[in-house]
Amino acid sequence: MSRPPVLDFYFDxxxxxxxxxxxxxxxxxxxxGCSVRWHPVMLTALxxxxxxxxxxxxxxxxxxxxxxxxxxxxxxxxxLSLSRAFPQVLLAPGRxxxxxxxxxxxxxxxxxxxxxxxxxxxxxxxxxxxAVLQGIAAGLGVDPECLAEGLADPAIKxxxxxxxxxxxxxxxxxxxxxxxxxxxxxxxDRLPQLEQWLASAPARKAAA
Amino acid sequence: MSRPPVLDFYFDxxxxxxxxxxxxxxxxxxxxGCSVRWHPVMLTALxxxxxxxxxxxxxxxxxxxxxxxxxxxxxxxxxLSLSRAFPQVLLAPGRxxxxxxxxxxxxxxxxxxxxxxxxxxxxxxxxxxxAVLQGIAAGLGVDPECLAEGLADPAIKxxxxxxxxxxxxxxxxxxxxxxxxxxxxxxxDRLPQLEQWLASAPARKAAA
Numbered sequence: 001m002s003r004p005p006v007l008d009f010y011f012d013x014x015x016x017x018x019x020x021x022x023x024x025x026x027x028x029x030x031x032x033g034c035s036v037r038w039h040p041v042m043l044t045a046l047x048x049x050x051x052x053x054x055x056x057x058x059x060x061x062x063x064x065x066x067x068x069x070x071x072x073x074x075x076x077x078x079x080l081s082l083s084r085a086f087p088q089v090l091l092a093p094g095r096x097x098x099x100x101x102x103x104x105x106x107x108x109x110x111x112x113x114x115x116x117x118x119x120x121x122x123x124x125x126x127x128x129x130x131a132v133l134q135g136i137a138a139g140l141g142v143d144p145e146c147l148a149e150g151l152a153d154p155a156i157k158x159x160x161x162x163x164x165x166x167x168x169x170x171x172x173x174x175x176x177x178x179x180x181x182x183x184x185x186x187x188x189d190r191l192p193q194l195e196q197w198l199a200s201a202p203a204r205k206a207a208a
Numbered sequence: 209m210s211r212p213p214v215l216d217f218y219f220d221x222x223x224x225x226x227x228x229x230x231x232x233x234x235x236x237x238x239x240x241g242c243s244v245r246w247h248p249v250m251l252t253a254l255x256x257x258x259x260x261x262x263x264x265x266x267x268x269x270x271x272x273x274x275x276x277x278x279x280x281x282x283x284x285x286x287x288l289s290l291s292r293a294f295p296q297v298l299l300a301p302g303r304x305x306x307x308x309x310x311x312x313x314x315x316x317x318x319x320x321x322x323x324x325x326x327x328x329x330x331x332x333x334x335x336x337x338x339a340v341l342q343g344i345a346a347g348l349g350v351d352p353e354c355l356a357e358g359l360a361d362p363a364i365k366x367x368x369x370x371x372x373x374x375x376x377x378x379x380x381x382x383x384x385x386x387x388x389x390x391x392x393x394x395x396x397d398r399l400p401q402l403e404q405w406l407a408s409a410p411a412r413k414a415a416a
Binding site: 057072174193 | 268276
């Protein structure tokens, strides 16, 4: 039997549906024996490339999205208490995650990402604030001063930018987005289809 | 006990997800004792107003949407055999539906709409062709010549235009879209949430 696919999970800390997906992706992957590669990207950069304005720029759509987010949180039993700063462009958490992965490994980077999502969407904390990110990192045994230096490192900024460009090349035009063996799933609402797709993997392989 | 809500169902014959929703909305409504008001609208007009380009105008997104439509059709067990003319702006079927409703009543208009969706998405027939629409209408006992005259009637064109404007006023920025007592549900993938919302209606009323 062939190996289960790796799930490439593209997300933006600025995206509420990325928060929902981040809560669910690891559980879903574990159920199907997959591992997950977390890719922080910048939705505004993807949007600039496709010409589709981010939802907060479209008042009638944004009003709906806010309502849908609350309804989704309620239906899924997830806490949702938005930061007053929401919505906003977020660069620092994604860069911090890349720096943490390079310096402390994937497990610390992942724990950091999860705590950031929880803080921003569950506890209303503004994660654009570098001091907040330093506090989260310190809780994971990371030197806060080093994190601040890492965030200012041009190499980290460039890595984040390149991650975006690569995502676009792979057809990632929005978030959350999952690529499973090249099969694309866009949106939190497509995770059930991803699950169906993973569940039908043996049949797919046999037919190939 | 208060009456179940009327479902205002906004759709565009040009939208694949409207086809999926049209197949499901009446069954869903019947389950919950609701009636459905069908509102043909023009997605390109809504898009022009919001500044969000229709998906076919965004190549990387459109490639995904085509794949997602096939996957959705397969998952839901619905036929999908696209017309070669797809995607395209469609005015005539929506106008024809309004004219049929005015002249022959809601049941004939609804049967017409269903047959149009089936023809365009299930059988690959181009429903921009007025002769095709005349054939569908003739099958429902409608005089084809009268339909052609109705389509050219400035009052019908104006009614279609006004329907779009009214939809936008109600916050309808995309299709398919359902308003249930003012509660908005956008997208075929939100019909399960609409069902949950309808199922919880007694609890909602009691709490009000």
